[in-house]
Amino acid sequence: MIKASEKASKILIRDFGEIEKLQVSKKGPEDFVTNSDLKVEKIILQELMKARPNYSIISEEHGVMNNKDKSNTWVIDPIDGTVNFLHGIPHFAISIALKSKDEIVTGLIFDPIKNEMFFAEKDSGAFFNNHRIKVSKKDRINDCLFATGGKIKHELDLPLRKSGCAALDMAYVASGRYDGFFQHNLNLWDIAAGIILLKEAGGIINKIDLSINKNIKVIASSSDINSKLLEKLDNF
Numbered sequence: 001m002i003k004a005s006e007k008a009s010k011i012l013i014r015d016f017g018e019i020e021k022l023q024v025s026k027k028g029p030e031d032f033v034t035n036s037d038l039k040v041e042k043i044i045l046q047e048l049m050k051a052r053p054n055y056s057i058i059s060e061e062h063g064v065m066n067n068k069d070k071s072n073t074w075v076i077d078p079i080d081g082t083v084n085f086l087h088g089i090p091h092f093a094i095s096i097a098l099k100s101k102d103e104i105v106t107g108l109i110f111d112p113i114k115n116e117m118f119f120a121e122k123d124s125g126a127f128f129n130n131h132r133i134k135v136s137k138k139d140r141i142n143d144c145l146f147a148t149g150g151k152i153k154h155e156l157d158l159p160l161r162k163s164g165c166a167a168l169d170m171a172y173v174a175s176g177r178y179d180g181f182f183q184h185n186l187n188l189w190d191i192a193a194g195i196i197l198l199k200e201a202g203g204i205i206n207k208i209d210l211s212i213n214k215n216i217k218v219i220a221s222s223s224d225i226n227s228k229l230l231e232k233l234d235n236f
Contacts, residue, residue: 001108002119004047005094008040009112012079012094015039016113019088033079033086037061040078044096048074058099058213060189073099077189080109081165090114095167097192102210107193109171118171118197126200128175135203135222136176141232144179144225147172151184158232166218170194173220174201180221180229182236188213194220 015036041061048055054069059076074096079085081092090113098106109118118133120126126133138144145159147169161178163169166186172178174197181194188210198205198220205220219236221229 001048001096001098001106002117004044005096005108005110005117007047008043008078008094009110011039011043012036012112016085016088016090019085033082036085037078037082040094041076044076044078044094048076048096055098058188060187064213071101075099075104075189075192077167077187080167080190081163084164089164091163091168092165093167093171095189095193097196099192099210104192104196104210107196109167109193109197111168118174118193120174120193120197120200122196122200124200126174126197128171133175133201135174135198135201135224136179137222137224138179139224139228141225141228145177146180146182146221146229147178148181149183150186154235156232156236158229166190167194170218170220171197173203173222174198176222179225180219182219182229182233184217184236185214186216186218188216191216191218 038061041059054067056067056070056073057065058073077095079092080095085092094110096108097104105122107120118128147161149162149166169181173181203220204223204226
């Protein structure tokens with residue numbers, strides 16, 4: 001997973017360097033970004049299939065690909081934060097997770113521009129660039145900072161940020177940068193790696209049906225602030 005993401009990131013970094021030029025063109029960079037997505041995904045798939053040729057795959061671009069081994073499935077998002085990438089904003093990530101039966105057992109979120117690698121494996125802890133990470137210990141809402149995305153039905157009395165990248169939002173909760181994250185209508189490939197990162201970093205996340213790929217709701221936070229966050233999100 002690490003090798004695949006690092007290899008694919010070289011194309012992503014190169015293509016990101018071209019985005020600024022495309023922004024000023026009349027046509028715009030949309031087609032270019034779609035091609036970047038496909039190129040990055042192709043490299044990731046090639047590397048993963050070399051290592052585990054029988055595993056099945058769920059990916060943003062190719063959808064569901066059932067293979068001989070249906071109990072182990074790679075869940076891949078080649079560029080989470082595509083809109084940021086499209087506008088030349090350096091906040092996006094490659095996300096890869098391994099779903100074994102009905103559980104995410106390994107997850108990786110790699111921010112190629114900042115060279116930040118978040119990785120977790122079941123019962124082995126969560127890591128940021130090889131250093132162990134834990135969720136924050138804050139227990140007062142006003143001391144916290146939360147992340148969200150998408151549409152919010154009504155105003156929330158919470159200190160909030162919208163970064164445009166759900167994978168990094170969850171990685172930031174796991175590493176204590178954010179204290180919680182919540183959002184509706186997410187795809188499995190947006191959040192799969194974040195699920196294991198959060199759990200291994202000591203966080204709490206709502207129960208998620210991993211057999212559904214779309215329209216997923218996530219509420220995740222440190223254990224210290226979880227009950228207070230849920231109160232604030234009563235009608236979320």
